[in-house]
Amino acid sequence: MPELDAIDRKILALLQTDSRLTMQELADKVGLSVSPCHRRVKLLEERGVISRYVATVDQKALGLHVSVFISIKLARQKEEDLNRFARAISKWDEVLECYLMTGNRDYLLRVVAADLASYETFLKTKLTRLDGIASIESSFALSQVKYSIALPV
């Protein structure tokens, strides 16, 4: 696995911000001509450094006004319990993020919903129906101060 040099990192920074740049524009910005720039991008894709290209959608435009962080403790933390939990939440589109945590909770989830009523529906019809959950604690976000997909390079 070869290292990422300064130009690779610049390419990543730019594509994380705007993947619709043409190769010509990207090449100009990183100080290469189109061919080597193109080759570098393809290599970054093949090596899995660039994993995908996506459109980002405005949460308010979709009417998703509620963002909730949920702390979850499981009754048991055996590997099988963890895997079962991970499989379940992976299926649910409302769950955008889920982390296995250190400290006094097992999981931290970020969930979005249209309003409190549909969040309640999510809780009642999905999350609380899972076996092996010891406790659930919801924390509501008043506003999104910052949201970025761009990892520091």
Next chain:
Amino acid sequence: MPELDAIDRKILALLQTDSRLTMQELADKVGLSVSPCHRRVKLLEERGVISRYVATVDQKALGLHVSVFISIKLARQKEEDLNRFARAISKWDEVLECYLMTGNRDYLLRVVAADLASYETFLKTKLTRLDGIASIESSFALSQVKYSIALPV
């Protein structure tokens, strides 16, 4: 602001997963020909429903092995204090997400770092140097169980 119909939502779902689909492929998948499909995508862009196109980068490939959630309380919560805090964290690339929260903390941040040492540097040279912070509590993620950018449509 016209409503999003079923085809618009299908377009959004597909582009949130893969924005590199050609108009031909996208049109086939939603059951339109290229022209109307292209017109709909452009409208979604103009109306801000699609906000941008980005490449997603693999966190491990960049060597960013540490993900931390930070709970922060401010000494005061006047609008000016909140704005000052928001401006500061917005500048820092390590902070990927920041939410103003209800409950017993003011902010929840998601921060990434290469290792514990560089996280410590972030804390010491940036976060703890801010004025007006009453408390900071770090919660470490052991692993990312789910991470999605695709909002439910």
Next chain:
DNA sequence: GCCAATATTGGGATAGTTTACCAATTGAAC
């Protein structure tokens, strides 16, 4: 420090994609 081997770069040609225009079709209101 020089040379050979290797990797990287740049330009040009081609295939593929986006985009704009216009006619045809569909749907809705009266």
Next chain:
DNA sequence: GTTCAATTGGTAAACTATCCCAATATTGGC
């Protein structure tokens, strides 16, 4: 059932990605 407005589909032109090959730069050995 007819008219008007909105949406659709096809075609052509402009733009972009992609591949190939020659030229240039970099690295390692001596």
